Amino acid sequence: MxxxxxxxxxxxxxxxxxxxxxxxxxxxxxxxxxxxxxxxxxxxxxxxxxxxxxxxxxxxxxxxxxxxxxxxxxxxxxxxxxxxxxxxxxxxxxxxxxxxxxxxxxxxxxxxxxxxxxxxxxxxxxxxxxxxxxxxxxxxxxxxxxxxxxxxxxxxxxxNPVLDAIENRPHKNEDLETFKERNQLDNRPIVALLAGSRQQELNNVLPVMISMIKHFPDYQFVIAGAPSFTIDDYKPFIQDEEVKVIFNETYELVQQAHGALVTSGTATLETALLECPQIVCYKMWGGKTITKFVKRFILKVKYISLVNLIVNKEAVKEIIQDDLNETNVQLELEKLLNNQDYRINIFNHYNQLHQIMGKPxxxxxxxxxxxxxxxx
Known part of the structure; x- marks a missing residue:
């Protein structure tokens, strides 16, 4: 046919x-x-x-x-x-x-x-x-x-087709040391930055993500390069910051990361299914007036991330719109990376997600x- x-x-x-x-x-x-x-x-x-x-x-x-x-x-x-x-x-x-x-x-x-x-x-x-x-x-x-x-x-x-994509991912059984060596990373734990595949997502979200680097020197920050971009698209945001961009290995990166900052979308679900603790970051154009209008008249759901929508509770923290700033993300990332009870709570919610999602x-x-x- x-x-x-x-x-x-x-x-x-x-x-x-x-x-x-x-x-x-x-x-x-x-x-x-x-x-x-x-x-x-x-x-x-x-x-x-x-x-x-x-x-x-x-x-x-x-x-x-x-x-x-x-x-x-x-x-x-x-x-x-x-x-x-x-x-x-x-x-x-x-x-x-x-x-x-x-x-x-x-x-x-x-x-x-x-x-x-x-x-x-x-x-x-x-x-x-x-x-x-x-x-x-x-x-x-x-x-x-x-x-x-x-x-x-x-x-x-x-x-969900994400289950198939994750099941069939390359380097599925690769260990952390091999991944770091293959991508010329140092020995520090990894924080993955998934900033989306659209230019306005880079403009609105990536600068806040990049601002975390100076607050967490014991971690290395790595951007998952979107296939729709080249390294030149990321250079204006990186400037002199110590951050690497890796293309075509998002699943491999998330699988090895200690934590992740993720722009809302399918990536939030993928990150959860790969068992990586995350904070969801999202901001579209407009200020407080637009935000109130969107929440009241346009947005029809309680959460914006697929993870939270599927389990119907706040399994992962969502920081969106005017709340998405350096101070708020720093406070939440500190807990995500270093608070063991906080991390265990996320993993428990991920287990619920796996049960709901089923098999590939x-x-x-x-x-x-x-x-x-x-x-x-």
Missing amino acids: KYYIIAGEPSGDLHASNLMKSLVKEDNDFDCRFWGGDLMKKVGGEMVRHYNETAFMGIKEVLVNLGKIRANFKLCKSDLLKYNPDVLVLVDYPGFNLRMAEFAHKKGIKVFYYISPKIWAWNTGRVKKIKAYVDKMFTILPFETDFYKTHQVPIDYVG GTSDRAAKLMVKALRS
Whole structure:
């Protein structure tokens, strides 16, 4: 069968690539065109656009690139019709993918959505579009499954693809000494900095993370380089600070770190599943007035990190918006690194998370259900 897959970010590229591997095993006639990244390209099929050419985040960046965005929509629509797939598979990336879902549905093309956009957190009104234009949702989180059931959206819960990615990670059994030697790190314990994959996340969060270096000289701070960036993107923030950037080894870094500062997103869940104590740091544009408005009228959930949302309690500390400053992060990081009771409490919550999340195999389960639905 013919699959048209759209992923617009590094995490989408990772999970879509694993889904493609499973679809290849499940469907002997697998054929694919896609919008995504290098990991999807390694599996096979034909890439139409790399996510580096399509990911525009934030109001300013969107306005500056309106012409490119319109051109991308035009190209995607014409390419989709020309290819005429059996199904359009959408992976997160709601700003683009929900519009493509509407277009494909109106053209009579079946639409599957794998990895739901976080409409349960920010914009519950979008569920109407999903119900109208998506033939089936393949959900990856227990609480979002309940959300879609409430709105009578056709769903299959398949577990979380992060479990597959972590299970299949390189250097899974590597020890700390080998990791440090391989990456030319010294003997001090590691604090991992996961500052996100978007420029505004670097601008708003990384400076506070970097400010911790001078307060904890007995630790070495290491930035997990995002695949969408190069070392030149980090240099303005690092300047003369003693911090190393390691690319393409986020899981390996987190696995060996004594603690981590993590920008909200999938990375918080990955860090927890890798058993690394963390503090969640997040700040978007705007001051106190914007923060109050967002909390009151836009944000629909109690927490912002997936870890806390899944266990439904504050398993890890969230420092967000105007509270995200050097003093607050320093006080919390001191406890995270040196208070054994504090760390044990986090590990206990991580055990609960593991029990809720279940076992790997998400990609295979999703592929089997997709192929079964298409053949029926």
